[in-house]
Amino acid sequence: MLKGAQVxxxxxxxxxxxxxxxxxxxxxxxxxxxxxxxLAVLTLATLNLxxxxxxxxxxxxxxxxxxxxxDPGQVAELQPRLLVIPGVKEVKxxxxxxxLHEFRTSLGQDAGVLDFLETNPxxxxxxxxxxxxARNLDSVRQIRxxxxxxxxxxxxxxxxxxxDALEGWSARFRMANLITGLIVFIAVVFVISNTVKLTMAASxxxxxxxxxxxxxxxxxxxxxxxxxxxxxxxxxxxxMGLVAVASSFMQxxxxxxxxxxxxxxxxxxMFCMVLGLLGSWSxxxxxxxxxxxx
Amino acid sequence: MKRIDxxxxxxxxxxxxxxxxxxxxxxxDQTALQNISFTAxxxxxxxxxxxxxxxxxxxxxxxxxxxxxxxxQVIIRGMLASKMNRRKVPLLRxxxxxxxxxxxxxxxxxxxxxxxxxxxxxxxxxxxxKMNVMRVLTQVGLWNKRHRLPRQLxxxxxxxxxxxxxxxxxxxxxxxxxxxxNLDPVNAQETIDLLFRINDSGTCVVxxxxxxxxVKAFGERVIVMNDGRIASDIKRKTMVDxxxxxxxxxxxxxxxxxx
Ligand SMILES: Nc1ncnc2c1ncn2[C@@H]1O[C@H](COP(=O)(O)OP(=O)(O)OP(=O)(O)O)[C@@H](O)[C@H]1O
Ligand SMILES: [Mg+2]
Numbered sequence: 001m002l003k004g005a006q007v008x009x010x011x012x013x014x015x016x017x018x019x020x021x022x023x024x025x026x027x028x029x030x031x032x033x034x035x036x037x038x039l040a041v042l043t044l045a046t047l048n049l050x051x052x053x054x055x056x057x058x059x060x061x062x063x064x065x066x067x068x069x070x071d072p073g074q075v076a077e078l079q080p081r082l083l084v085i086p087g088v089k090e091v092k093x094x095x096x097x098x099x100l101h102e103f104r105t106s107l108g109q110d111a112g113v114l115d116f117l118e119t120n121p122x123x124x125x126x127x128x129x130x131x132x133x134a135r136n137l138d139s140v141r142q143i144r145x146x147x148x149x150x151x152x153x154x155x156x157x158x159x160x161x162x163x164d165a166l167e168g169w170s171a172r173f174r175m176a177n178l179i180t181g182l183i184v185f186i187a188v189v190f191v192i193s194n195t196v197k198l199t200m201a202a203s204x205x206x207x208x209x210x211x212x213x214x215x216x217x218x219x220x221x222x223x224x225x226x227x228x229x230x231x232x233x234x235x236x237x238x239x240m241g242l243v244a245v246a247s248s249f250m251q252x253x254x255x256x257x258x259x260x261x262x263x264x265x266x267x268x269x270m271f272c273m274v275l276g277l278l279g280s281w282s283x284x285x286x287x288x289x290x291x292x293x294x
Numbered sequence: 295m296k297r298i299d300x301x302x303x304x305x306x307x308x309x310x311x312x313x314x315x316x317x318x319x320x321x322x323d324q325t326a327l328q329n330i331s332f333t334a335x336x337x338x339x340x341x342x343x344x345x346x347x348x349x350x351x352x353x354x355x356x357x358x359x360x361x362x363x364x365x366x367q368v369i370i371r372g373m374l375a376s377k378m379n380r381r382k383v384p385l386l387r388x389x390x391x392x393x394x395x396x397x398x399x400x401x402x403x404x405x406x407x408x409x410x411x412x413x414x415x416x417x418x419x420x421x422x423x424k425m426n427v428m429r430v431l432t433q434v435g436l437w438n439k440r441h442r443l444p445r446q447l448x449x450x451x452x453x454x455x456x457x458x459x460x461x462x463x464x465x466x467x468x469x470x471x472x473x474x475x476n477l478d479p480v481n482a483q484e485t486i487d488l489l490f491r492i493n494d495s496g497t498c499v500v501x502x503x504x505x506x507x508x509v510k511a512f513g514e515r516v517i518v519m520n521d522g523r524i525a526s527d528i529k530r531k532t533m534v535d536x537x538x539x540x541x542x543x544x545x546x547x548x549x550x551x552x553x
Pocket of ligand 1: 324
């Protein structure tokens with residue numbers, strides 16, 4: 001276990017690396033911050049797309065228009081048949097009169113044009129809402145195909161285009177996110193590894209003397225690990241801060257835009273910390289063994 | 295068939311803090327030591343001498359397990375170099391003090407912090423660190439200069455600070471590689487006086503020098519190295535007067551015997 005004096009020493013040493021090379025460290029954090037920024041922006045975009053997609057999905061519904069030739073008995077008999085289809089949550093009948101009335105209200109001032117109609121052109125329909133589990137394109141299409149085969153049905157309409165497009169984009173963003181994540185991962189680990197190598201080269205005297213007086217490799221490594229971790233956290237914090245500022249500007253224009261949750265921010269910073277750790281770890285694996293001589 | 299190397303059959307002195315048994319050392323393909331055998335016991339004061347490149351530093355490096363023998367065996371405080379787990383080497387180093395010609399102090403921190411550093415690394419409690427640092431800095435006469443940086447000290451004072459750092463963990467062995475190499479005779483004498491005092495408290499001291507005047511004046515047991523081999527291992531019949539002055543301490547005729 002580390003003693004109080006050792007903890008104080010480690011803290012001091014980890015910050016000393018920063019202090020001794022303010023410019024290098026500053027520039028490094030800026031570079032890493034900007035590559036992490038790209039990742040954060042992409043992640044936020046994916047998050048928002050997913051949010052939109054979820055919204056669009058929840059509004060998926062279906063209108064089943066019926067043949068005009070059906071008599072009221074045939075129409076009524078359809079309702080229980082629709083309700084037993086798996087994934088269907090609610091079925092509401094909209095008679096042609098109700099449809100016309102709704103149409104009239106939606107036209108408002110221009111409703112007068114409807115007075116010229118001799119017969120009601122709007123067919124009766126069933127409005128179907130789906131259970132949460134069925135609110136995706138595959139299930140909805142399946143249900144549509146099933147109902148479309150019924151002879152009583154004239155036409156089926158649902159808002160698939162909207163969900164379709166979003167699903168395509170969401171998949172693309174996910175892929176872009178993954179690839180960027182990988183590149184940023186490698187880049188950040190590499191950059192941190194290089195700065196830690198620099199620190200270690202600058203501290204070769206210190207390392208030598210630590211070995212001389214019997215410090216374990218673990219103890220010698222600690223301040224460098226802390227330094228890499230700190231750099232990762234600072235770069236991640238910088239990226240997060242920039243995204244926060246940018247998105248607060250955007251929110252004025254794009255209403256309904258969402259930002260990371262506290263857990264997601266914490267997760268992102270943790271990710272950056274792990275990058276820092278990995279970077280300094282890889283720097284040391286080579287360097288410490290090379291420096292074994294007193 | 296596995297042959298047993300006859301070298302490994304040799305009886306080993308269990309009292310020896312340092313034991314070398316037919317040791318060879320090569321750096322890559324450069325041979326540095328050949329067939330080195332000697333032992334040193336607790337409280338012994340050993341002087342290594344010989345021309346440049348003879349292998350003095352190599353012997354000290356082997357003792358600190360900073361190098362490992364290519365052949366033969368090195369046993370330090372009961373630990374066999376060839377069987378040593380490299381992760382355990384730091385634990386051995388805590389029992390060994392090591393000083394060099396170039397002092398090797400950290401120039402960005404005070405004398406106090408330099409000495410305290412050795413204790414910190416080892417994990418001594420803060421309160422004990424203070425006590426121990428005070429003790430050794432008083433012993434080497436630097437307590438009132440404890441706040442100075444190394445560059446604000448004379449060479450002799452820097453070497454004393456380095457010795458204080460080597461002493462602070464109460465080592466069983468003190469290695470000094472040409473500790474007087476950068477010092478004038480007065481400071482050299484002070485340094486050697488300090489080594490004697492450390493030795494008086496029971497620490498085995500091994501120090502190397504190529505200064506023949508120092509060897510003649512202070513050598514109690516002298517191992518002369520030449521070209522990677524031990525040329526002679528000689529002990530003085532009578533004890534050196536450790537309190538005398540450098541110029542008074544020359545060998546008397548007939549004073550030497552084979553060790
Ligand atoms: N790290 C090394 N790599 C290769 N060869 C080395 C290394 N260190 C020492 N040697 C060689 O080993 C031999 C013994 O060196 P060593 O440093 O032990 O001599 P020394 O007696 O301490 O000399 P000096 O009085 O100059 O310090 C020399 O021939 C030297 O060139
Ligand atoms: Mg040497």
